[in-house]
Amino acid sequence: MPEYLPLDIPDNPRLGNNITHFARALRRAGLPVGPGRVIDAVRAVEAAGFTNKRDFYWTLHACFVNRPEHRIVFAQIFRLYWRDPRYLEHMMSMMLPAVRGVQEEKLAQSAEKRAAEALLDGKQPDAPEKPDSEKEETQIEIDASQTMSAEEKLRTLDFEQMSTAEVAEAKRMLARLKLPVKPIASRRGMASLHGKHTDWRRTIRAAMRNGGEIRSLAHTKPRPRWPNLVVLCDISGSMSQYSRMVLHFLHAVANEKGAGWAKVHAFTFGTRLTNITRHLATRDVDQALKAAGAEAQDWEGGTRIGASLHAFNRDWSRRVMGQGAVVLLITDGLDRDDAGALEREMERLHLSSRRLIWLNPLLRWDGFAPKATGIRAMLPHVDSFRAGHSIQSLEDLANAISRTDDVGEKARLMALLEG
Numbered sequence: 001m002p003e004y005l006p007l008d009i010p011d012n013p014r015l016g017n018n019i020t021h022f023a024r025a026l027r028r029a030g031l032p033v034g035p036g037r038v039i040d041a042v043r044a045v046e047a048a049g050f051t052n053k054r055d056f057y058w059t060l061h062a063c064f065v066n067r068p069e070h071r072i073v074f075a076q077i078f079r080l081y082w083r084d085p086r087y088l089e090h091m092m093s094m095m096l097p098a099v100r101g102v103q104e105e106k107l108a109q110s111a112e113k114r115a116a117e118a119l120l121d122g123k124q125p126d127a128p129e130k131p132d133s134e135k136e137e138t139q140i141e142i143d144a145s146q147t148m149s150a151e152e153k154l155r156t157l158d159f160e161q162m163s164t165a166e167v168a169e170a171k172r173m174l175a176r177l178k179l180p181v182k183p184i185a186s187r188r189g190m191a192s193l194h195g196k197h198t199d200w201r202r203t204i205r206a207a208m209r210n211g212g213e214i215r216s217l218a219h220t221k222p223r224p225r226w227p228n229l230v231v232l233c234d235i236s237g238s239m240s241q242y243s244r245m246v247l248h249f250l251h252a253v254a255n256e257k258g259a260g261w262a263k264v265h266a267f268t269f270g271t272r273l274t275n276i277t278r279h280l281a282t283r284d285v286d287q288a289l290k291a292a293g294a295e296a297q298d299w300e301g302g303t304r305i306g307a308s309l310h311a312f313n314r315d316w317s318r319r320v321m322g323q324g325a326v327v328l329l330i331t332d333g334l335d336r337d338d339a340g341a342l343e344r345e346m347e348r349l350h351l352s353s354r355r356l357i358w359l360n361p362l363l364r365w366d367g368f369a370p371k372a373t374g375i376r377a378m379l380p381h382v383d384s385f386r387a388g389h390s391i392q393s394l395e396d397l398a399n400a401i402s403r404t405d406d407v408g409e410k411a412r413l414m415a416l417l418e419g
Contacts, residue, residue: 045059202218226261228326232331235270242361246330268299269308270301306345326354331360333372360388369416
C-alpha cells in the first residue's frame with residue numbers, strides 16, 4: 001500500500017471525468033479496463049463517498065484490479081494521477097535521458113516507467129536546455145512518427161545500437177513475437193473418429209455391450225506431446241544488452257498460452273548458473289525481470305561457460321531435459337576456461353537435448369570466423385548456429401526452430417574450421 005499525500009478537491013469537482021481519464025491510463029498500461037468497469041467505479045465512489053483517501057484507493061482498486069500482477073501497476077498510476085507532486089517529479093525525471101555520472105541515478109521500481117508512459121500518453125517531457133556555450137546554431141527536428149519504414153529499420157537494428165526510445169519500442173515488438181513449435185510424435189494413442197489405427201480394446205468392449213456384435217471399429221491416432229524449452233542465457237558484460245532483450249522475448253514466450261511448449265525453463269550464467277524459471281512466470285514483465293536480475297548476482301560480470309554448463313548438466317539436466325527438450329544457448333562463446341572441459345560439457349548437453357540451437361550476436365559481423373578457442377570447442381556440438389542480435393534474427397529463429405534440417409551458419413563455419 002503506497003503512502004498518500006492529501007488530495008486537494010476543488011469546489012466543483014468533475015470526479016466522473018477524472019475517473020474516466022484514470023481508467024484510460026490504466027488501459028494504456030495494460031489493465032483490461034472497459035466502459036462497464038468505469039461505470040461501476042463511478043457508482044462505487046458515489047456509494048462509498050470521497051472523504052477518506054484510503055477508502056477511495058481501495059474502492060477503485062476493487063473495480064479495476066482482478067489479477068495480482070496488476071496491483072503494482074494500479075498503485076503506481078494512482079499515485080501519479082491523483083497528484084502526488086514528488087512522485088510526478090520522479091516520473092518525469094525517469095522519462096528524460098540521463099547522463100551517467102552527471103546526475104544521480106534512480107532505480108525504477110516495477111511498472112514505474114510503464115505508469116509514466118501511460119499517463120504521458122506517448123508525450124515526452126522537454127529535456128533541460130543546454131547552456132548558451134553548448135547550444136548549436138542549427139536545430140534539427142526529428143519526426144518520430146511510427147511508420148512502417150521505421151519499424152522495418154528497427155527490426156534489423158542491432159540491440160546494442162538502439163537508443164532508449166528504440167529499446168522501448170523493440171521490447172513492445174518482442175512482446176508480440178511468438179515461438180511456435182510442432183508436437184513430438186508419441187507412441188501413446190488417443191481416441192479419434194478418423195484415426196489410422198484400430199483400437200481393438202474399445203471395439204471389443206463396445207461389441208460386448210451389443211451381444212458380441214461388432215457394429216463399428218474404434219480408431220486411435222498418436223497423442224501429441226509437446227517438448228520443453230530450456231534457455232541458457234549468458235549475462236556477462238559483453239552480452240548484457242543482448243541478454244536483456246532476449247529475456248523480454250522469453251518472458252512473452254513463457255506466458256503465451258497455446259504456443260505449444262510444455263514448459264519454459266530459463267537459466268542465466270556468467271560466473272555461475274542461476275535458475276530464473278519461477279520469475280518468468282510472473283505476468284508483469286518489469287517485475288519478472290527485476291526479480292531475475294536481483295537473483296542473478298553475476299550480471300555483467302565475467303564468463304565461465306564451461307563451469308556453468310557443468311553445473312547445469314550435473315544439477316538440472318535430468319529434471320528439465322527428460323521430455324525431448326529443445327535447448328537455446330545464448331552466448332558469444334568467449335570463454336577463457338579450459339577448452340577441453342567446455343567441449344565435454346557441450347557434448348553432454350547436445351546428447352541430452354532433442355535440438356541444441358546456439359544464438360550468437362557476433363554473427364552480425366560479415367567477417368565472423370570461428371577463431372576463438374571457446375567457439376571452436378562449442379561449434380561442433382550444436383544442431384544450429386544462428387545470429388541473435390536483432391528482432392529480425394529472433395523472428396528467423398521462430399520460423400526455423402521446428403525445422404530439423406535447419407543448421408543456420410554451422411555448415412559454413414565448420415567448413416572454415418576444418419579447412
